[in-house]
Amino acid sequence: MERSHYNGTLRLADVGTKVTLVGWVSKRRNLGSIVFIDLRDRSGIVQVNVDPAKINIDSVRNEYVIQVKGTVEAKEVPNKNLPTGEIEVVADEVVVVNSADTTPLIIADDTDALEDTRLKYRYLDLRRPCLQRNLMIRHKITQAVHEYLDNNDFIEVETPILTLSTPEGARDYLVPSRVHKGHFYALPQSPQISKQLLMVGGLERYYQIARCFRDEDLRADRQPDFTQIDIETSFLDQDQFLTLMEGLIQNIFRKARGIEIELPLRRMEYNDAVEIYGSDKPDTRFDLKLQDLKEVFKNTTFEGFKVQYVKGIVVNDVADKTSRKNIDELVDLAKKFGLKGLTTLKVVEGKLEGSFLKFMSEEEQSSLMSTLNLKNNDLVIIAASDSQHHCCFGLGAIRSFYAKKLNLIKPDTFDLLWVVHWPMFEYSEEQQRYVSAHHPFTRPCDEDLHLLDEDPSKVYAQAYDIVINGYEAGGGSLRIYDRSVQQKIFEVLGFSQEDIQRKFGFFIDAFKYGTPPHGGMAFGLDRLTMILAGTDNIRDVIAFPKNLSAVCPMSQAPGVVDEQQLKDLGIAITEFEK
RNA sequence: GGACCAGUGGUGUAGCGGUUAACAUGCCUCCCUGUCACGGAGGAGAUCGCGAGUUCGAUUCUCGUCUGGUCCGCCA
Numbered sequence: 001m002e003r004s005h006y007n008g009t010l011r012l013a014d015v016g017t018k019v020t021l022v023g024w025v026s027k028r029r030n031l032g033s034i035v036f037i038d039l040r041d042r043s044g045i046v047q048v049n050v051d052p053a054k055i056n057i058d059s060v061r062n063e064y065v066i067q068v069k070g071t072v073e074a075k076e077v078p079n080k081n082l083p084t085g086e087i088e089v090v091a092d093e094v095v096v097v098n099s100a101d102t103t104p105l106i107i108a109d110d111t112d113a114l115e116d117t118r119l120k121y122r123y124l125d126l127r128r129p130c131l132q133r134n135l136m137i138r139h140k141i142t143q144a145v146h147e148y149l150d151n152n153d154f155i156e157v158e159t160p161i162l163t164l165s166t167p168e169g170a171r172d173y174l175v176p177s178r179v180h181k182g183h184f185y186a187l188p189q190s191p192q193i194s195k196q197l198l199m200v201g202g203l204e205r206y207y208q209i210a211r212c213f214r215d216e217d218l219r220a221d222r223q224p225d226f227t228q229i230d231i232e233t234s235f236l237d238q239d240q241f242l243t244l245m246e247g248l249i250q251n252i253f254r255k256a257r258g259i260e261i262e263l264p265l266r267r268m269e270y271n272d273a274v275e276i277y278g279s280d281k282p283d284t285r286f287d288l289k290l291q292d293l294k295e296v297f298k299n300t301t302f303e304g305f306k307v308q309y310v311k312g313i314v315v316n317d318v319a320d321k322t323s324r325k326n327i328d329e330l331v332d333l334a335k336k337f338g339l340k341g342l343t344t345l346k347v348v349e350g351k352l353e354g355s356f357l358k359f360m361s362e363e364e365q366s367s368l369m370s371t372l373n374l375k376n377n378d379l380v381i382i383a384a385s386d387s388q389h390h391c392c393f394g395l396g397a398i399r400s401f402y403a404k405k406l407n408l409i410k411p412d413t414f415d416l417l418w419v420v421h422w423p424m425f426e427y428s429e430e431q432q433r434y435v436s437a438h439h440p441f442t443r444p445c446d447e448d449l450h451l452l453d454e455d456p457s458k459v460y461a462q463a464y465d466i467v468i469n470g471y472e473a474g475g476g477s478l479r480i481y482d483r484s485v486q487q488k489i490f491e492v493l494g495f496s497q498e499d500i501q502r503k504f505g506f507f508i509d510a511f512k513y514g515t516p517p518h519g520g521m522a523f524g525l526d527r528l529t530m531i532l533a534g535t536d537n538i539r540d541v542i543a544f545p546k547n548l549s550a551v552c553p554m555s556q557a558p559g560v561v562d563e564q565q566l567k568d569l570g571i572a573i574t575e576f577e578k
Numbered sequence: 579g580g581a582c583c584a585g586u587g588g589u590g591u592a593g594c595g596g597u598u599a600a601c602a603u604g605c606c607u608c609c610c611u612g613u614c615a616c617g618g619a620g621g622a623g624a625u626c627g628c629g630a631g632u633u634c635g636a637u638u639c640u641c642g643u644c645u646g647g648u649c650c651g652c653c654a
Contacts, residue, residue, distance in 0.1 A: 031617085032610040047614065062604090079614050088614095102605060104588060108615080112590040112603070116646055169654040189654085216653040217579095336581085336650050426654095439654045548647065 001067065001097075008044020012086045014072045019089060021046065022097070024127065025064045026107065028057075039068060039089075040107075042132060047079075047088040055094050063100035063107065063124075069093040115539065119553040122544055134541045137256050138529040142209055144255035145229050148248050154205040154231070159194035161187060161211070167503040168440065170214035173224070181570035187213035187225075190522060192439065193507055195232040196479055199518040200510045204234045209525065218548045221471070221527060221538045225546075229528075231476070232520030238462050238478055241519055242267075242418060249416065249466065256532050259414065265466075266417040273419050274388065275311075278396020280422075283470030285415045286408035288313055288399045290392060293382060296367045302359040304340070305384045309391035312372065312382040315402050319346035319377045330398055334383060337394035343382040347374045400470070412534060416468050421445070422477075424459040425492065433494045438463045440489055440504075443478040443519070449485065456492045466523070468531050476521020483511055 004020045023041035035057060037048040048068050050057055060066065070091040079085035104121055105113035109130045118125040125131060146156070165172045165186035172186035188194070190212045198206045210230040218224065233241060246263045253259040266284075273282045278290050293310045300306060327344050334342045345354040345368075352365050352374075360368070372380060381398055385391040403409055424444050425434040434456050436442065444452065448459040463477035480486045486508070490500050500508060529541040539545035546552050566572065 027615075029613050029616055030610085031613060034611045034613080036613055036616085038614070045614095049612085051611095075614095076612070077614095082614075085614080102588070104604095106589070106604070106615095110615085114590075114646080117589070166654090170652085192654090214653060217651085219653090220648070222653070332582095338650095436654050442654090549645090553646090 003067075006043035007039050007041045007046040008084060010046050010072055010084050010087055010089070012074060015074050015087060017072045019068075019070060019072055021048075021068045021070075021089060023066070024100075024107075025060055025062055025066060028060060028062065036088075037066075037068075039066070040127070044083060044129070046084045047075075047082075048094075049073075049088045049090045050094060051091075055091060057094055059099075060094070060096060061100065061102075063103055063127075064096055065098040065100070067095040067097055115537075116547070116553060119539070119545065119547060122554050126543065131540065134529065134533045134535065135543060137533050138525070138541055140256040141252050141525065141529060141532065142229075144252045145207070145209065145248065147255070148251040149205075149207045149231070152205070152244065152247070154207045154233075155203060156208055157198055157203065157206050158208060159188070159191040159198075159210065163188050163194075166193065168436065170216050173213045173215050176569040176571055178568050178570075189214050190228060191230050192441075195230060195520060196441065196518065197507070197510055199232055199234045199479075200513070200515050202516075204516075206233075206520075207231045210522075218546070218550055220536060221530065223526065223538055223542060223545055224550050226538075226542075227525040228522040229474070229525050230520075230522045232518060234516040234518040236517075236519065238420075238464065238519070241478075241521075242464060245466070245521065252528065253414070253532070261414070261416060267420050268417055270419055270422045270460075274392045274396075278392045278394070278399055279470070280419060281465065281467045281470055281472045282396075282417075282419075283400065283403070283409070283415060283467075284417065285410070285413055285469065286403045288315065288402060288408070290395050290399070291372060293368070293371065296364060296371050297384075299361075300359070300364070301361075302356075304343075305359075307384050307386045309386070309388055310382065310384040311391055311395055312380055313395055313399055313402075314372050314374065315379045315381070315406075316375065317377045318402075318406070319348065319379045322346070322379050330381065330401070333397050333401060334394040337397055338387065338390035339383050339385060339394040342394075342398075343384075345380040345382070347376055347378040347380070350376060352380075414469060414531070416466065419465045419467055420463075422461050422463040422465075423457070424448070424461040424489075425456045427457060434492055436489075436493065437461065438475075438477055440493060441479045441486070443480045444485070444489070452488050452492055462519070464521070466521075468528075471527050471531055472524070473527050473531065474521055474523035476519065478517070478519030481511065481515040481517050483508075486511065 001022060002020045003022050007021050007023050010019070021039055023039040026038040026040040026045055029036040033053060035050045035052050037050060038045045039048050048070065068089060068091050070089040072087050073090050075086060075088050103124050105111050105117055105124055107124060107127045109128055111128060162175060162185040165174065165184065166189065170189050172189065175185040175187065177183040177185060191208060191210050195206055208230045210228050211225060212228050213225050215224060236244065243264065246265055250261045250263060253261045270280060273280055276289050277284065290311045290313055293312050297305045297310050331342050343356045345352050345356060352369065374380065381395070383391050383395045423437050424442065426437050428435045438461060442461045442463055445460045445462055451458045461477060463475070465475035466473050480489065526538050526541055530536065530538055533541055535541065544552065544554065551557065
């Protein structure tokens, strides 16, 4: 089709130019003997001026596809809201290329349609400039990845989508085999096994923009199929690797948004993140740190405080605005994180106030005042638990709650840090055994190896997460390449020799033949795009996302299939609850 | 698996134990030469998600159910 310019690129310098434009009718303004059309294409909108006495466009409606031939002219009164606002195209000819029914949603950034409607008509939703911008940012991120990693000797390798189900970890999406009835492929939760085998295969530096699949419940920032920037390297220690990755992050921010990130990035120990920020992915754009109160309450008479962890946060200048109802909200929030309750105190006229005072001695009160450096109108929120997880994460949630409520976060600011030195294992009460905090191939810290026998809970791993604005934007680890260490880890996890052979047989075998020290990480491309696009909804950065019940509102996937298809696969549907 | 919130013209919302179910936007017709979310006049368009219950009467109250959203569990 004939087309001379992108609509959104025309400027004052183009005045006098004969142009041929194509696009969608974004808006038609009929003033009687003059008609204006806002013509939209991917690049933006330009105003077309039509004289209805010469050109009949009575039939043209919103979202018609048209071709316009005309001349660029300067406007008498520019429209400052539009990049093309200083000019308009005076039409000589308008060709209706295709008509359009009335759309179920308004095609504009400030559409009023609910997300469900938008997803049902996603192809219309995608015409909105903000979504096109998001997908453009996503594209720029992947281009920045290709560029940087290629410059640093990485090679892109594709790994199988039809793989073997991996034990541990998330629930797999399964694909039945027609050739081998009763056997199933699994879609990869990540190319973890493949990329480590590529290191055994001597590729040294691998990457892939990899689609991953996890059959778990969804969230605002989680989709069942999502994309990782998947990376693995050989012969690098943790520092060398993180430094290499920092360059990648820098290039991504620069190319996708023109933002300069200062290197090196801060590195925070996992334990500090949890104890000080109440999160393993702390947002350090605001303060509100957790403070340890174990010492203050060391002689407490209150049973609830005779526990391992007593911590508090201080919110300045809100005590007088905090009602009983507000406190109840906080307690509800804390309960979600396994806390039984919260203790709150207010500072009024230099003195603590609150029903909890009856459990506090004079010394405790003054000790609390000085430890927390309390001032008038401060609100003190205290949590106590034998579980570090419950105490810290509960307060961490309250910390985030207040950051949002009090607007403590400046928009369009970026806070990047590494969380390093993660625990190797977590104890699963449910399974009554240790489970991997990361995965079973994570390399323990050398200095902790001797603890594998005596106390696995004290063993830390050479693992790291990149945290941006409180989001886990990626994570990884160095991997075990010593077979005796790997054997030891399996023992701690309680796997028998048969388990190991059955679950990881071919993988473990590969490590017999000269495995290089290796490690890597994966960035969540969707989350990275969310952060750089400034949205908190993962669906805003994915072209065709699924809703919270893992359904595509547009195609209605997943669907039922023909009887014959099931027969071919040797599959029978048994009764199930809807 | 669980908690909470929402479901009313095409779209987004308001409302209320008895209404002609309101508003905005979109749509249709007409008027308008400088709009840019144009303006003006008129019009069409809703069995108030579904089922049961309470009631003389339910869109409104109750219960159930379905759908959507946010979160907890889960996501090595």
